[in-house]
Amino acid sequence: xxxxxxxxxxxxxxxPVRYLTNRSSGKMGYAIADVAxxxxxxxxxxxxxxxxxxxxxxxxxxxxxESAGEMYAAVERWIGSADVAIFAAAVADYRPVECMxxxxxxxxxxxxxxxxxxxxxxxxxxxxxxxxxxxxxxAAETENVLENARGKLLxxxxxxxVANDVSRSDIGxxxxxxxxxLVFREGEEIVxxxxxxxIARSVVSAAMSLEGEM
Ligand code: CTP
Numbered sequence: 775x776x777x778x779x780x781x782x783x784x785x786x787x788x789x790p791v792r793y794l795t796n797r798s799s800g801k802m803g804y805a806i807a808d809v810a811x812x813x814x815x816x817x818x819x820x821x822x823x824x825x826x827x828x829x830x831x832x833x834x835x836x837x838x839x840e841s842a843g844e845m846y847a848a849v850e851r852w853i854g855s856a857d858v859a860i861f862a863a864a865v866a867d868y869r870p871v872e873c874m875x876x877x878x879x880x881x882x883x884x885x886x887x888x889x890x891x892x893x894x895x896x897x898x899x900x901x902x903x904x905x906x907x908x909x910x911x912x913a914a915e916t917e918n919v920l921e922n923a924r925g926k927l928l929x930x931x932x933x934x935x936v937a938n939d940v941s942r943s944d945i946g947x948x949x950x951x952x953x954x955x956l957v958f959r960e961g962e963e964i965v966x967x968x969x970x971x972x973i974a975r976s977v978v979s980a981a982m983s984l985e986g987e988m
Pocket of ligand 1 (some may be wrong): 896
């Protein structure tokens with residue numbers, strides 16, 4: 775049994791010294807990788823740059839990437855070997871239209887930065903990468919959590935979406951705790967507030983039961 779897990783933020787370069795990114799700590803994805811590896815499964819962990827101090831779990835095949843484009847290429851390369859794919863990364867939706875070769879010099883009081891949409895990696899799993907294993911996405915929402923998560927599940931062909939409310943300051947992002955709802959094609963299950971390690975156990979065991987049904 776092989777798990778492919780994406781984790782962390784991505785960095786979208788503006789010039790040689792600047793980039794766009796987000797507040798993802800990578801903790802949730804790394805906790806899932808750790809749980810799956812300690813159950814003896816092969817784990818391919820494709821991760822953006824993490825500076826929250828979490829270590830790469832022992833025994834995983836670690837594939838470090840920087841940008842959404844690199845993460846897309848790594849997933850395309852490895853997803854064929856996976857039975858379960860869990861997309862926990864906070865992939866940047868947009869990147870600068872071009873990365874300047876030289877450091878940008880300041881000019882004037884305002885500046886415009888043109889962005890272009892990144893490809894949806896999770897959304898490519900079924901149609902482009904032809905992945906037919908268990909597909910798990912994440913949904914970070916600030917409102918209408920269940921409804922938005924279910925929309926993502928259907929649109930991206932997922933078997934399960936792990937939804938969390940990122941408007942709450944006591945969970946998510948930098949926190950060591952989380953509270954999520956596991957949204958399935960039929961029904962959902964609340965996983966009460968707990969450590970990310972404990973949430974990761976619930977995610978892995980739900981993914982394993984889905985695998986058993988396939
Ligand atoms: N995802 C991805 N590739 C992207 C964007 C997102 O693989 N380019 C994955 C994330 O890893 C996560 C899920 O898709 O599993 C999040 O879905 P998305 O629709 O991108 O969430 P939001 O960015 O919150 O979307 P929206 O702005 O529509 O709410």
